[in-house]
Every structure is written in structure tokens, then in C-alpha cells.
Amino acid sequence: MRNKPLSFSVDIKLNKKNNIGDFDYSIVFTVIFLSLFGLAMVYSASGSSSLLIRQALYLFLGCSFMFLAAMSNFRKMEPIYLNGVWIGFFFLILVLILPNSGTTNRWINLGFITFQPSELMRFLLPISAAAYLSRNPQIRFTDWIVVLMTTLLAFVLVFLQPDFGTSAIVLLSGIIPIILSGIPWRIILFSFLAGIGTLPFLWMTLLDYQKERIFTFLSPEADVLGTGWNIAQSKIAIGSGQLFGKGYMEGSQSQLDFIPESHTDFIFAVIVEEFGFFGALALFLLYAYLIFRLLYVAKMSKSKFAKLVSGTLSIILAAYIALNISMVVGIFPVVGMPLPFISQGGTALVVNMITIGIILSLRRTT
Amino acid sequence: MNFFSKDSFKTGEEYSRAIIFLSPFIFLFFISFFQLLNLSVIQGDKYQTIAESNRIYQKAINPVRGFIYDRKGTLLAENIVQRDLYVTPAYVEDTKETIIKLSNLLELPYELLEKEYSNSLKDGKKYYSFPLIKALNEEQIAKIKVNLNSLSGIEVKATLKRYVLHDEIFAHILGYVGDISSEDIKKNKNLSDLQNIQIGKVGIEKEYDFILRGKSGIQTQERDVKGRLVRVLDTQGAENGDDIFLSIDQALQDHLYKLFKNRRGALVALEPKTGLIRALISSPSYNPNVLNSIVNSAEVESLFSNEDSPIFNRAISGQYPPASTLKPFVGLAAVEKKVISWDKKIKDDGEYFVEGDPRPFRGWKEDGHGQVDMKKAIVESSDVYFYNIAYDLTLSGIKPMLESFGFGQKTGLNEFESSGLLPDKKWKLGYKGDFWFKGDTINLGIGQGYILATPLQLALAYSALANKGPIYKPQLIQPNDELNFQPIKIADIKLSDFNNWTKMENALVEVIAARNGTANKIFDNDSVTIAGKTGTAQIKSILPGKEYDAIRENPALRDHALFVGYGPVIDPELVVAVIIENGESGSEVAAPIVKSAINFYVRGFDAK
Structure with a gap:
């Protein structure tokens, strides 16, 4: 281990021992409130207390990691941040090698716990990228190339599982640090156009069910009992919630299982059905507050690393929220994305909590 | 400037770039918000209704x-x-x-x-079972x-x-x-x-x-x-x-059905004093269970396409020429109109001519019946006698009497019955496009030609003979209290002399009881006394030079056999009309069924 601190952590106030509990409590409370609300909604949507207990355990685990990360000694975390991406790659390759049960290959079963390596990757990749890009005072062009190559490799590995939604998020989470760290605009524009040019080839690599999802999105009402069923039922649930909702555990669409995946990807439909338009509005405001509170760290921090990490992670968080909600209300294809802090799913919850913890620690120390 | 050369990048630009790349998602967020507004506020009522119909099942x-x-x-x-x-x-x-x-x-x-x-899947409701x-x-x-x-x-x-x-x-x-x-x-x-x-x-x-x-x-x-x-x-x-x-007597119906032995035909047996129908048969029949629960559609199809039309209810919808069973009514009309007296004799030599027509109207017996009065004409069923009185009565003399006995009208039993046909000049002009000839009247006199009656109508007309006047509305429903049942009188025929009823009844009794009676074959001392009349309905008119023997080669063209009767004569309890399609001889195939019906009904067992 090197003794000399990396460039990105030189300006971190490691000596301030008295500020261990000095977090942005508004972020902490918002996140914990959202997660507890999520627990209640998971129970309403699934009606399963065992699922509720499991999610509660994950929440406890997530909270612990969040506080641990928030209170961590940043200097000692340097090698983990820089090399975390290799852990991600290890599991991504492992999940592809291990025998799978269904048509997709997304989960690793550790016996007592199952988790999604892609969820881990979309969190480790931007941190490692930010660390790599800010390890020296000056960014070299090759740094961007290295990060881009790493990102594309991670993207391909997730895409092969196949997981369309998360692979897009992984791609985004690797590219955003490159963009934020100052790559020239003309290169961004050129890459964007080139990216559009490769879309047809990407389309050809999509699996049938992925293509079907996109078709379904384009006309959900065409086949109400077939593939458009999900979106149609989700819209019925949302619409029937009207202004004030039907009340907690009173949504007929969710309680009678008309909403598919109601405790995971489509949990927002359950929320609107049971709490109405105003309930959804409150949730929107809460999310907006959280994202701008996190962005504020990127604005105020003096550390380049902190700016890159909190900037990237808050964009990713916003992407999750916007894509999930727009998918559930029927203006975006069903890509299989959970609603952060609320959807049932242990890996995502824990990863999101750790993300918040890291941003909290960056805010505290920079 | 090289494409890959670095721009000047100020510290703090990370934040502004973050805002720029956040904006697409904020934009998506706003669209979602308006979609939410659209779904839950603007279209909320519509979706509420859909959600209810999802949930509620009646x-x-x-x-x-x-x-x-x-x-x-x-x-x-x-x-x-x-x-x-x-x-x-x-x-x-x-x-x-x-x-x-x-x-x-x-x-x-x-x-x-x-x-x-x-076929069943087309409805598209994949969660509902069929x-x-x-x-x-x-x-x-x-x-x-x-x-x-x-x-x-x-x-x-x-x-x-x-x-x-x-x-x-x-x-x-x-x-x-x-x-x-x-x-x-x-x-x-x-x-x-x-x-x-x-x-x-x-x-x-x-x-x-x-x-x-x-x-x-x-x-x-x-x-x-x-x-x-x-x-x-x-x-x-x-x-x-x-x-x-039902007013139906299960044992009677069961007993009579067996006598049909799959012949095509019909039977109506009713109580003359109440109009309550005790048996009603149309043969061939079908098993209603085949239709009650359609299991095999081929079986159902064969029922409806069967040439013998088992579904068709011959007893109330089948229309047949009444033939000689009509003679008592024509006879009563002649007596009432004073066209003839009971004792006046007419010579029957087997043929009858109308002036201006060289074609003879033939009787069923080639050599005729000799000198016949009304009684003998009924007992032996002389056609020539009835040709004579029909000619004298003319259509306007016959029709009102037949009408009063219910011919040509529905009895009011139910919606499924036919009205039969009582022809007149207007009908013939309208349906046949021809004038009414004297020959038509003469044919009507023996129940042939255009006239058609249902077995139910015949049974009711004979119930008037049994009741000496009244006809009661037929019904299939058993009254709660049969003893105090007030039947609905639908007709009450008054004759100028009540003895005319008795005289006609005596003639009808002798149809069976007298040696020369057309139904003497069924006479036996053991049976209750029955009054009745045979009938043989021609379904193909015999052209000159063509004999019936040639026609009967085709079973479908053979004459229909009829018998209508009631008994016991002293206090009639049952009137029965039977028609056997292509059965040829009323006395041989139809009369025994009537006799069996009356004996079975009155005494509870059949006569030998």
C-alpha cells in the first residue's frame, strides 16, 4: 500500500475527528422515510409478510452499510474505490459461467442470500471511474479511453445476461464520469451521433422478448390480454386512483393481482391507486428534494472525486426514478427497472443505501 | 485544433455538466407528471369504471x-x-x-x-371457462x-x-x-x-x-x-x-303410445265434459333429453332432418282430410236444414253424377249400399247418400254447421296448434284462383277435397256429439280441484230437436255394434259401449281409369285411416280421435286404438 495519498483525497479533511456524526440529516431522513414507505407498499402489493420481513432485513443491512460508509475513514477507502470495479467484473463473469435456471442469467445464489451482480456493477463502476479519473491532478486523454473501454466491457457483460434495462444504466454510469470530468463537447456530440448510428445493429442483437416489450410499448391497447396487459392494467390502476386514491391496502387492481410485478417494477402503480394523484405528487417532491440535495454535494464539494461521484450517482438515481415512473405510466417501454428505495429487491436497496452513505461521507469530509 | 485536444475545463463545470445531463430525466419526469395528471384526474372516472369491471363479477x-x-x-x-x-x-x-x-x-x-x-375460444375471455x-x-x-x-x-x-x-x-x-x-x-x-x-x-x-x-x-x-x-x-x-x-294420464298415454308401434299418426283423447286432455300422441316421437342437453349435435340434426318429422306435433298441428268422420256433422246439417228427414231413403248404386259432368263421384263400395236412410248411411258410411244431401245443402248450408263444431278454427289450446281448413268460395278464389264448383261441395259432404282438420279439432267436434251440444276449451293443465272444476265453454250447439243428437248417437253406436257397421270388427260384448265413426282419407284423387290398387303401390300415397269415437255412450267420459297416416283402413288400425283408449280409461284395463 502506498503511503502517499492519491490526488483525489489530498483535500479531504481527515483530521476532523469530531465530525463523524455530522451528516446531512435531511438526506438520511428522506431516504429512510422512502424505504419505510417502500416496505409498507411492498406489503400492500404482495400481501406477503415473509417478503416484508426479508425486505426489512435488507433495509436494516442497507442502513448499516449507509452509516458505515458515511462514517468511514476516506483515506482507507481509496484502494477499495479505485479497484472496486474488479469485484464487479468478477461477479459479472461468475454469473455468466454459473448454470442458470431460466432464460436469463442475473442472479448469484450464495445460499443464504441471492444478489444481482449487475446492480453491484452500476454502483462500483462510476466510483472506480471517478477515482481513476481524479487520481492525478491532470486527466490524460488515455484515462478517458481506459474508462470507456472498461465501461463497454461491463455493458456487454450485463447485456449478455441479458438485462436490457440495467445494461443501459451500467453504460450510463460509466460514461457520465467521463463527461462530467471534462471531455470536450465535440467528442460527446460525435459519440452521440455514432451511438445513434449503431442503434440498428443493437436492435438486431435484442432478444425477441426485448423487442416485444418495445412493440408493446408502442401500442399497449392493441392486445389487452396479451403483452400489453401489463401497461394497460397499470394505467387502469393509476387512473382509478383518481385524486386521493382508494386507501392503503384498498386498491382493487393491486389487491386482486391485476397489476403484474406489483411489488417490484410496477409498485408506483400501486402507490397511485392507493394514494391517488396527490400521493404520487408527494412522492415526486420527495424524490426531487433528494436528488437536488445530493447534487448540492457535487456543487459545494471542493474535491473533484466528490463532484464526479455525487454528480454521477444523483443522475443515475434520477434516471432510475424517471425511467421507472415513465414506464409505469405508459410513456416509456417496459425495461424492467425498480423504483429506488421502494421496489422490493434487496441488492438494489442495499446498493442505493451505500451510494447515499458514500455521498454523505464525501459531503462530510470535503 | 486537434479533435482530441483537451478544452480548457474549469473546476465547477462538473456541476453544470451534471445539470445538463440530468435534464433529459427531469424532462421525462415532467412528461410522466402530465401523464399522471391525465390518467388519474382527467380520465380518472373512465379508469375507475374499468377497474370496477375488472373486479366485479355478476x-x-x-x-x-x-x-x-x-x-x-x-x-x-x-x-x-x-x-x-x-x-x-x-x-x-x-x-x-x-x-x-x-x-x-x-x-x-x-x-x-x-x-x-x-369455437368456444373465440370470445377471447381466456380466464372464463366453458x-x-x-x-x-x-x-x-x-x-x-x-x-x-x-x-x-x-x-x-x-x-x-x-x-x-x-x-x-x-x-x-x-x-x-x-x-x-x-x-x-x-x-x-x-x-x-x-x-x-x-x-x-x-x-x-x-x-x-x-x-x-x-x-x-x-x-x-x-x-x-x-x-x-x-x-x-x-x-x-x-x-x-x-x-x-298436467291433465294427462300417464298410464293411459303410456298404454296408447305402445299401440302406435312406430306408425306415423296421432291421437287426442280428452274428457268431453271438461276439455281436459288425457292423452296426446304424435308418432313417431323423439326423446326430449336429446334436446334438453345437447350432447351430440349430429343426433339433434338427424331428428330435425328425419323424413318422418318426429319433432312435428301431428296431434295439434297435423292437418288431415277428416273424410267420413265428417259425415255426422253434414248429416246433422241436412236434418236441421230440412234437406232430408231421418227416414227418407236414397238409392246408392255406387256412383253419383252431377248434371253437366260425365265424371261420376264414386262411393267406396263399388256396387253401392242399395236403399239407404241417414242411419244406414252413417253405419255403412254411404258416400252417395252424402253426395246427395251435400248437393242439396249447398256450401252455405254445410259451412255454418261445420263452423259451429269448430272446424277451420283454432281451439285455443296453445300457440302451436293449426287451424285446419274449412274452405269456402272466397278461400278457393284467393288460394286456388278458381271458382267454387258443385263438385267441391259434394266432396266436402264426405270430408274430402279441400277440408282439413287436426286430430284435436276432430276430438273436440265429437265431444259436442257426446255432450249433445257444448264444447269445452281443451287444456293440458290439471285443475287443482277437478270435482269443482268449471271448464270454459267455447261453443254450445243447439239443434231444433234434441232427438237429433240421440238419433245420430244411435247411428254412431251401430257403426260398431251393427253387423253392417264399418267398425263392427272392434265390437265385443266385453267393451264399454262406444259411439264412433270410421274414416279413410284419400290423399291422392283417383283419376278415371286408374284404380286405387295401382296407387297403393306407393306406401306414402296410401289412404290415411281415421277413427273418432267416445264412450261410454250412456255417460261419455272420453272422446278419442286417432289418425294413422297411410294406414288405409280406419276400422282395422285406428278403431282398435280408440276402443282400447276408452276401455283403459274408463275401466283401468283394456278390453280383450
Whole structure:
């Protein structure tokens, strides 16, 4: 281990021992409130207390990691941040090698716990990228190339599982640090156009069910009992919630299982059905507050690393929220994305909590 | 400047870039917000309605259809539990494989099941089940139960189905039930509210459907996405249908049906004093159970396409020439109009000529009956005698008398009966486009030509002879209190001299009792006294030079045999009209059935 601190952590106030509990409590409370609300909604949507207990355990685990990360000694975390991406790659390759049960290959079963390596990757990749890009005072062009190559490799590995939604998020989470760290605009524009040019080839690599999802999105009402069923039922649930909702555990669409995946990807439909338009509005405001509170760290921090990490992670968080909600209300294809802090799913919850913890620690120390 | 050269990048630009790349998602967020506003506020009511219809299922509770009994309480029609095989498409894993399995298991042709499945599937409601195979037998139920685990989406459901006990014997009285068709709804809008209920299609089942059917209940259920019952929100119980007691005598009907031995024909037996119908047969018949629960559509199709039309109710809808059974009424008309007296004799040499027509009207007996008076003319059924009096009576002298006995009019039994045909000048001009000739009147005098009557009409006309005047409305429903039953009088014929009734009755008694009577073959001392008249209805007019023997080569052109009679003469209890299609001889095939009916009814057993 090197003794000399990396460039990105030189300006971190490691000596301030008295500020261990000095977090942005508004972020902490918002996140914990959202997660507890999520627990209640998971129970309403699934009606399963065992699922509720499991999610509660994950929440406890997530909270612990969040506080641990928030209170961590940043200097000692340097090698983990820089090399975390290799852990991600290890599991991504492992999940592809291990025998799978269904048509997709997304989960690793550790016996007592199952988790999604892609969820881990979309969190480790931007941190490692930010660390790599800010390890020296000056960014070299090759740094961007290295990060881009790493990102594309991670993207391909997730895409092969196949997981369309998360692979897009992984791609985004690797590219955003490159963009934020100052790559020239003309290169961004050129890459964007080139990216559009490769879309047809990407389309050809999509699996049938992925293509079907996109078709379904384009006309959900065409086949109400077939593939458009999900979106149609989700819209019925949302619409029937009207202004004030039907009340907690009173949504007929969710309680009678008309909403598919109601405790995971489509949990927002359950929320609107049971709490109405105003309930959804409150949730929107809460999310907006959280994202701008996190962005504020990127604005105020003096550390380049902190700016890159909190900037990237808050964009990713916003992407999750916007894509999930727009998918559930029927203006975006069903890509299989959970609603952060609320959807049932242990890996995502824990990863999101750790993300918040890291941003909290960056805010505290920079 | 090199494409890959670095720009000047100020610290703090990370934040502004973050805002820029956040903006697409904020934009998406806003669109989502407006979509949310659109769905839950602007279109909220619409989606509320859809959500309700997703959740609420109105399940009809079918009432139990009323039973049908005979006048003594013998059960004729009940309901039985039928077990049908239902399929719920949503739960069928592999349609083709499931149908193959069922076809092998139940030994039914694959094509049949496949066709039935795809026909029923068109509705598109994949979570609602439909019957694939109806009326499973015990063996099939056992086989399915054993294999139920390997057949997903398959279940056996029990429903109540109409079941007729005596197979085809009461078919035309009872009729049958069936599903409500779109045509039924056209005729009766109220039916559209009923679901999955069977209604009467014909016969008593239809006429008294409003009594038998009862009232459906409705259970409002909350169901989940898979159509499973979550909870019952409201229940309005069904009101079961009421039972009906028919005036029919099961034992009599059963006894008489056997005498038909699959011959085509009909019988109506009723009480002259009340109009209560005790037996009603149309042969050949059918088993209403085939139609009550249509299991085999090929069987149903063959019933309707059968040349002998077993579905057709000959007893009330079949129209036949009454032939010589009409003579008593023509005779009474002649006596009343003073065209002839009871004792006046006319010479019958087997032929009758109308002036200006070289073609003779022939009697059934080639050499004639010699000198005949009214009584002899009835007993021996002299055609020439009746040609003479019909000629003198003219159409206007015959028609009113026949009309008063109910010919040419519906009796008012039910909607299914025919009115028969009592021809006149206007009718002939309208339907035949020709004038009424004297020859037409002469043919009418012996019940031939255009005149047609149903067996029910004949029975009622003879009930007037038995009652010496009154005719009571026929009915199939047993009155609650038969002793104090007030039948509805639909006609009361007054003759100028009451003795005319007795004289005609004496003649009708001698048709059987006298040696020269046309039905003397059925006479036996053991039997109750019966008055009656034979009839032989020509269905093909015999052209000059062509003999009947040549015509009868074709069985379908042979004469119809008729006999109408009542007894005991002293206090008539039953009047019976029998027609046997192509039976040729009224005395040989029809009269024995009448005699058997009256004896069986009056004494409880048949005469030898």
C-alpha cells in the first residue's frame, strides 16, 4: 500500500475527528422515510409478510452499510474505490459461467442470500471511474479511453445476461464520469451521433422478448390480454386512483393481482391507486428534494472525486426514478427497472443505501 | 485544433455538466407528471369504471326448474345433475397436448374436441371457462379425476339439466328446453337479462315457462385477475320454479303410445265434459333429453332432418282430410236444414253424377249400399247418400254447421296448434284462383277435397256429439280441484230437436255394434259401449281409369285411416280421435286404438 495519498483525497479533511456524526440529516431522513414507505407498499402489493420481513432485513443491512460508509475513514477507502470495479467484473463473469435456471442469467445464489451482480456493477463502476479519473491532478486523454473501454466491457457483460434495462444504466454510469470530468463537447456530440448510428445493429442483437416489450410499448391497447396487459392494467390502476386514491391496502387492481410485478417494477402503480394523484405528487417532491440535495454535494464539494461521484450517482438515481415512473405510466417501454428505495429487491436497496452513505461521507469530509 | 485536444475545463463545470445531463430525466419526469395528471384526474372516472369491471363479477344463480307431473302426480319431467367438462384456456399449458390427452382418455375424436375448443375460444375471455364435453358418464368422470393432476385448466362442473323420465312418450306434450338464442331475445327482450339458463322452446316447457323457470338470483362477487372468487359482495337468491300438474294420464298415454308401434299418426283423447286432455300422441316421437342437453349435435340434426318429422306435433298441428268422420256433422246439417228427414231413403248404386259432368263421384263400395236412410248411411258410411244431401245443402248450408263444431278454427289450446281448413268460395278464389264448383261441395259432404282438420279439432267436434251440444276449451293443465272444476265453454250447439243428437248417437253406436257397421270388427260384448265413426282419407284423387290398387303401390300415397269415437255412450267420459297416416283402413288400425283408449280409461284395463 502506498503511503502517499492519491490526488483525489489530498483535500479531504481527515483530521476532523469530531465530525463523524455530522451528516446531512435531511438526506438520511428522506431516504429512510422512502424505504419505510417502500416496505409498507411492498406489503400492500404482495400481501406477503415473509417478503416484508426479508425486505426489512435488507433495509436494516442497507442502513448499516449507509452509516458505515458515511462514517468511514476516506483515506482507507481509496484502494477499495479505485479497484472496486474488479469485484464487479468478477461477479459479472461468475454469473455468466454459473448454470442458470431460466432464460436469463442475473442472479448469484450464495445460499443464504441471492444478489444481482449487475446492480453491484452500476454502483462500483462510476466510483472506480471517478477515482481513476481524479487520481492525478491532470486527466490524460488515455484515462478517458481506459474508462470507456472498461465501461463497454461491463455493458456487454450485463447485456449478455441479458438485462436490457440495467445494461443501459451500467453504460450510463460509466460514461457520465467521463463527461462530467471534462471531455470536450465535440467528442460527446460525435459519440452521440455514432451511438445513434449503431442503434440498428443493437436492435438486431435484442432478444425477441426485448423487442416485444418495445412493440408493446408502442401500442399497449392493441392486445389487452396479451403483452400489453401489463401497461394497460397499470394505467387502469393509476387512473382509478383518481385524486386521493382508494386507501392503503384498498386498491382493487393491486389487491386482486391485476397489476403484474406489483411489488417490484410496477409498485408506483400501486402507490397511485392507493394514494391517488396527490400521493404520487408527494412522492415526486420527495424524490426531487433528494436528488437536488445530493447534487448540492457535487456543487459545494471542493474535491473533484466528490463532484464526479455525487454528480454521477444523483443522475443515475434520477434516471432510475424517471425511467421507472415513465414506464409505469405508459410513456416509456417496459425495461424492467425498480423504483429506488421502494421496489422490493434487496441488492438494489442495499446498493442505493451505500451510494447515499458514500455521498454523505464525501459531503462530510470535503 | 486537434479533435482530441483537451478544452480548457474549469473546476465547477462538473456541476453544470451534471445539470445538463440530468435534464433529459427531469424532462421525462415532467412528461410522466402530465401523464399522471391525465390518467388519474382527467380520465380518472373512465379508469375507475374499468377497474370496477375488472373486479366485479355478476354471477347468475340459476333457479331450479319446476317439475312436471301427470294428473295423478306421476313424475314426467325433473332435473338431474349433469357433469360437464369445463376448460379455462388461461390455465391450459399446452392446448394441443391437452386435447390429445382428453381425446385418448375419453375415447372421443380429436377433431371434434379441437373444433369445439376453437369455437368456444373465440370470445377471447381466456380466464372464463366453458364446457368442452357435456354430460360425462361415470366412467369418464372417474378417468378424468384420476388424471386431473396432469390436466391443467380442466375441471368437472355439475349443473342441473332438464330430464324427461318416459323418453319419447310425452315428447310432444312436454316439449324441450334449450339455451336462449338471439331469436328468442328478439321475441322477448326480457330474456336478454338471463344468463346461462335454459328456457322452454316448445310444448308445455315453453307455454308455461314463466311458471317453471323461476327467477334467477344474482351474486355480486369480487374476483381476482385469475377469475378466482375473493369475496361475495352481495347475494340475491334465486326463486325456484313452480311445479306443474298436467291433465294427462300417464298410464293411459303410456298404454296408447305402445299401440302406435312406430306408425306415423296421432291421437287426442280428452274428457268431453271438461276439455281436459288425457292423452296426446304424435308418432313417431323423439326423446326430449336429446334436446334438453345437447350432447351430440349430429343426433339433434338427424331428428330435425328425419323424413318422418318426429319433432312435428301431428296431434295439434297435423292437418288431415277428416273424410267420413265428417259425415255426422253434414248429416246433422241436412236434418236441421230440412234437406232430408231421418227416414227418407236414397238409392246408392255406387256412383253419383252431377248434371253437366260425365265424371261420376264414386262411393267406396263399388256396387253401392242399395236403399239407404241417414242411419244406414252413417253405419255403412254411404258416400252417395252424402253426395246427395251435400248437393242439396249447398256450401252455405254445410259451412255454418261445420263452423259451429269448430272446424277451420283454432281451439285455443296453445300457440302451436293449426287451424285446419274449412274452405269456402272466397278461400278457393284467393288460394286456388278458381271458382267454387258443385263438385267441391259434394266432396266436402264426405270430408274430402279441400277440408282439413287436426286430430284435436276432430276430438273436440265429437265431444259436442257426446255432450249433445257444448264444447269445452281443451287444456293440458290439471285443475287443482277437478270435482269443482268449471271448464270454459267455447261453443254450445243447439239443434231444433234434441232427438237429433240421440238419433245420430244411435247411428254412431251401430257403426260398431251393427253387423253392417264399418267398425263392427272392434265390437265385443266385453267393451264399454262406444259411439264412433270410421274414416279413410284419400290423399291422392283417383283419376278415371286408374284404380286405387295401382296407387297403393306407393306406401306414402296410401289412404290415411281415421277413427273418432267416445264412450261410454250412456255417460261419455272420453272422446278419442286417432289418425294413422297411410294406414288405409280406419276400422282395422285406428278403431282398435280408440276402443282400447276408452276401455283403459274408463275401466283401468283394456278390453280383450
